[in-house]
Amino acid sequence: MSYKLKLDIFEGPLDLLLYLIKKNDIDICDIPIAEITEQYLEYIEMMKMLDLDVVGDFLVMAATLMQIKSRMLLPPDPTVEQPPEDPREELIRRLQEYQMFKEVAEQLKNREAARQDLFPRRIDAEQVEELKEEAKEIYFEASLFDLISAFTKALRKVKEQTVYEVEKEEYTVDRKIHDILHLLLEQPQIILTQLFAKARSKLEIIVIFMAILELIRLKEIVVLQKRLFDEIIVVRNKENVIPPRI
Numbered sequence: 001m002s003y004k005l006k007l008d009i010f011e012g013p014l015d016l017l018l019y020l021i022k023k024n025d026i027d028i029c030d031i032p033i034a035e036i037t038e039q040y041l042e043y044i045e046m047m048k049m050l051d052l053d054v055v056g057d058f059l060v061m062a063a064t065l066m067q068i069k070s071r072m073l074l075p076p077d078p079t080v081e082q083p084p085e086d087p088r089e090e091l092i093r094r095l096q097e098y099q100m101f102k103e104v105a106e107q108l109k110n111r112e113a114a115r116q117d118l119f120p121r122r123i124d125a126e127q128v129e130e131l132k133e134e135a136k137e138i139y140f141e142a143s144l145f146d147l148i149s150a151f152t153k154a155l156r157k158v159k160e161q162t163v164y165e166v167e168k169e170e171y172t173v174d175r176k177i178h179d180i181l182h183l184l185l186e187q188p189q190i191i192l193t194q195l196f197a198k199a200r201s202k203l204e205i206i207v208i209f210m211a212i213l214e215l216i217r218l219k220e221i222v223v224l225q226k227r228l229f230d231e232i233i234v235v236r237n238k239e240n241v242i243p244p245r246i
Helices: 013-023 033-049 055-073 089-116 125-134 144-160 173-186 192-197 202-217
Strands: 189-191 221-225 233-236
Touching (some): 013 055, 013 089, 013 144, 033 055, 144 202, 173 189, 173 233, 189 192, 192 233
Antiparallel strands (some): 189 233
């Protein structure tokens, strides 16, 4: 596939580790390195297949995980009286520090939003009704790793199906971008798994996923969840929608 994505929406390797720790409900101070390393490498394989430009940073962390895993498999040295240092200690410290910085950044972001509300702009009755409608359900933005997780599940489902190819059909990212935006004109939101389910081949699923990433980069759409690890919902980014001419 000649289409290469260069995006600015990617979190880093530590974000992926924190995501896997939360997803597996793991104690950050007692990480099962073998299990986490296996899952981490699966995500890297997805990134390689999509020809993403951020794989290098993730490979460095993968090497670190493999090194820790190897050290943990080594038998203890019987000549040393003191208990050996936990090979995970440095990684745990980095994760805890990074998690703390993320929490502080989130707090500052929330404070900034609260300060903006101190002097709210005047809105008309129609906007008030629209805000009330939006306030009925609370969503938060899905991460890159939630997207990759949904993408991986979609690919696995295709393996289980028997596909009879009658004619060759070409799929392009540009075409899928057009199709997704057209769908969002007809309906306010799209459930990502349902979008994948309509695909007839693994290639089409890959192109759909790349189109989603490109639309996020262009700020044409946002991907949301009601709860952590819940279904991913695709909606138009209202800040980037051009209002109709009157």
